[in-house]
Amino acid sequence: MLQVKGVYKTFNKGTVNEKRALNGVDLTLSEGDFVTIIGGNGAGKSTLLNSICGVFPVDKGSITIDGTDVTKLPEHKRAKYLGRVFQDPMMGTAADMWIEENMSLAYRRGKRRGLKWAITGKERSQYRYMLSQLGLGLENRLSSKVGLLSGGQRQALTLLMAVMQKPKLLLLDEHTAALDPKTAETVLNLSDKFIAEGKLTAMMITHNMKDAITHGNRLIMMHEGRIIYNVSGEEKKKLTVDDLLKKFADLSGEEFANDRALLN
Amino acid sequence: MLSFFASMPGAVAQGIIWGIMAIGVYLTFRILDVADLTVDGSMATGGATMVVCMMSGMNAGVAMLIAFAAGCAAGFVTGIFHTKFGIPAILAGILTQLILYSVNLRIMSQSANLPLSVDKYQLLLSLRNLPQAIVVASVFAAVIIALLYWFFGTEMGHSLRATGCNQNMAKANGINTDTNKIIGLVLSNGIVALSGSLLSQYQGFADINMGRGAIVIGLAAVIIGEVLLGKIFKNFALKLVAAVVGGIIYYIVITLVLRAGLNANDLKMFSALVVAVFLGIPYWKRKIAEGRTEKGDA
Ligand SMILES: Nc1ncnc2c1ncn2[C@@H]1O[C@H](COP(=O)(O)OP(=O)(O)OP(=O)(O)O)[C@@H](O)[C@H]1O
Ligand SMILES: [Mg+2]
Numbered sequence: 001m002l003q004v005k006g007v008y009k010t011f012n013k014g015t016v017n018e019k020r021a022l023n024g025v026d027l028t029l030s031e032g033d034f035v036t037i038i039g040g041n042g043a044g045k046s047t048l049l050n051s052i053c054g055v056f057p058v059d060k061g062s063i064t065i066d067g068t069d070v071t072k073l074p075e076h077k078r079a080k081y082l083g084r085v086f087q088d089p090m091m092g093t094a095a096d097m098w099i100e101e102n103m104s105l106a107y108r109r110g111k112r113r114g115l116k117w118a119i120t121g122k123e124r125s126q127y128r129y130m131l132s133q134l135g136l137g138l139e140n141r142l143s144s145k146v147g148l149l150s151g152g153q154r155q156a157l158t159l160l161m162a163v164m165q166k167p168k169l170l171l172l173d174e175h176t177a178a179l180d181p182k183t184a185e186t187v188l189n190l191s192d193k194f195i196a197e198g199k200l201t202a203m204m205i206t207h208n209m210k211d212a213i214t215h216g217n218r219l220i221m222m223h224e225g226r227i228i229y230n231v232s233g234e235e236k237k238k239l240t241v242d243d244l245l246k247k248f249a250d251l252s253g254e255e256f257a258n259d260r261a262l263l264n
Numbered sequence: 265m266l267s268f269f270a271s272m273p274g275a276v277a278q279g280i281i282w283g284i285m286a287i288g289v290y291l292t293f294r295i296l297d298v299a300d301l302t303v304d305g306s307m308a309t310g311g312a313t314m315v316v317c318m319m320s321g322m323n324a325g326v327a328m329l330i331a332f333a334a335g336c337a338a339g340f341v342t343g344i345f346h347t348k349f350g351i352p353a354i355l356a357g358i359l360t361q362l363i364l365y366s367v368n369l370r371i372m373s374q375s376a377n378l379p380l381s382v383d384k385y386q387l388l389l390s391l392r393n394l395p396q397a398i399v400v401a402s403v404f405a406a407v408i409i410a411l412l413y414w415f416f417g418t419e420m421g422h423s424l425r426a427t428g429c430n431q432n433m434a435k436a437n438g439i440n441t442d443t444n445k446i447i448g449l450v451l452s453n454g455i456v457a458l459s460g461s462l463l464s465q466y467q468g469f470a471d472i473n474m475g476r477g478a479i480v481i482g483l484a485a486v487i488i489g490e491v492l493l494g495k496i497f498k499n500f501a502l503k504l505v506a507a508v509v510g511g512i513i514y515y516i517v518i519t520l521v522l523r524a525g526l527n528a529n530d531l532k533m534f535s536a537l538v539v540a541v542f543l544g545i546p547y548w549k550r551k552i553a554e555g556r557t558e559k560g561d562a
Contacts, residue, residue, distance in 0.1 A: 067441065076434075079438035080438055086432070090430075091432045092436065094425070094433050095430065097422075097429060101422060101512055104419075105426050105433075105437050108437075118418055118419060125339065131382065149312050161437070252356070
């Protein structure tokens with residue numbers, strides 16, 4: 001479903017702030033894979049996801065989604081294949097627009113937008129049903145401005161918007177990091193539910209080692225722009241947080257350092 | 265006092281014409297979230313094109329359509345500067361505005377002022393007949409608002425709103441934000457030029473300086489409309505109506521302060537200061553609110 005081959009990315013090339021964020025990343029995901037990504041601050045996790053989305057061009061290498069080489073495609077054209085939830089709850093929705101308006105925008109991801117009416121009555125009842133799946137009472141607030149919602153509600157809505165038009169790949173970048181623990185759990189459970197029900201292929205960056213172990217069928221660890229550890233199946237299921245920390249120390253020669261990391 | 269009331273219909277007619285211009289400003293300033301300075305030039309482009317088309321024997325309706333198209337072209341240039349040259353929107357607008365100064369002079373065969381007499385041409389409105397001018401300008405405003413209301417209810421209109429509201433979200437949902445910004449600038453300047461074509465008919469001439477400071481008048485109209493009617497006008501069409509009402513009130517106030525003895529040459533300073541204060545008010549409100557919570561937390 002996803003092939004990342006030899007991807008390099010350096011920011012601010014040729015300046016004192018030069019920073020090599022991706023240093024030859026290779027990764028292949030099969031359909032239905034759900035991979036969690038861990039790594040220290042600045043390891044290149046977000047840069048990897050942003051490269052897949054086309055937020056910036058990569059220096060070298062190729063990215064293929066479901067057989068289509070998207071390396072040269074601009075961000076808005078790749079969106080057709082991708083569902084995204086950002087770390088910042090403000091980033092995934094349009095605050096000044098209503099819930100149903102936001103949903104209708106997401107419903108047309110990858111489609112041509114013409115002069116047809118933006119929301120049909122039939123859609124509206126679909127949206128109401130989808131929102132009821134979140135269990136947050138949003139189904140009765142179709143015409144509330146999204147800016148009025150809490151961070152958790154916005155993040156849950158962004159998640160729903162990312163999956164309502166089935167993506168080839170769902171990308172979650174620390175999408176629960178800005179939420180309080182209880183809300184974070186709700187959103188994480190919803191993510192699991194949507195991924196399982198939709199048989200989605202997904203990548204989730206998390207700073208919570210335990211979540212990285214308990215969710216998904218694969219796990220990768222990044223360090224200095226490289227994937228230094230890649231496990232799946234039974235081996236992954238058996239991992240403990242201590243195993244991961246030890247693995248990290250062995251492979252990188254450093255202590256694991258992430259200011260948001262939750263180690264247990 | 266009597267002469268003040270006598271000058272009201274004129275203020276209302278001008279206010280509506282400038283209110284149409286303010287609708288154009290609303291599209292960029294409020295929906296796309298960019299301040300587009302092209303409008304100072306495209307207002308005059310509309311007027312100049314109108315006069316020259318009438319002089320060449322065209323019918324007023326056709327002339328206005330061409331004026332609209334000329335404004336659209338001006339917006340397109342700014343859009344290309346902004347999205348394809350990577351120039352910040354404000355600077356892109358200033359560059360086009362400067363280009364338009366030369367272009368407008370060329371349109372008017374290098375004269376700074378061209379007359380458009382209602383005695384010689386079949387015009388749609390003129391200050392000689394104020395009631396008619398008010399009706400015609402209102403009809404134009406109503407039709408433009410209706411068309412925009414429809415457009416912003418479509419898929420494309422929604423994607424334009426999303427572009428102005430949150431570019432990250434727009435791109436993540438497959439919206440081409442560059443194209444949308446260009447569309448918005450094209451539409452906005454087309455409407456502004458249409459307002460310029462109405463103004464040239466109303467006043468009976470086109471002038472190279474007729475759009476100078478237009479952005480300030482447009483912003484003033486938008487802000488006055490929001491301050492006075494924002495609480496009750498929530499619907500998009502009504503928000504556009506508020507901008508037109510803002511234009512009318514702006515001209516009534518201007519008429520008033522001129523009567524009260526303000527030097528006409530100081531008018532632009534007066535308008536700019538009023539706009540600065542009204543743009544500052546939401547900022548100050550926020551500051552004060554933040555100051556309060558900080559103290560409250562301590
Ligand atoms: N747009 C950018 N411009 C310049 N440098 C950047 C940019 N984005 C990321 N970087 C740098 O690239 C490196 C990798 O950053 P990235 O955001 O991918 O790390 P991360 O693994 O997501 O870390 P974190 O856990 O802190 O989110 C960092 O050193 C970062 O400062
Ligand atoms: Mg990150």
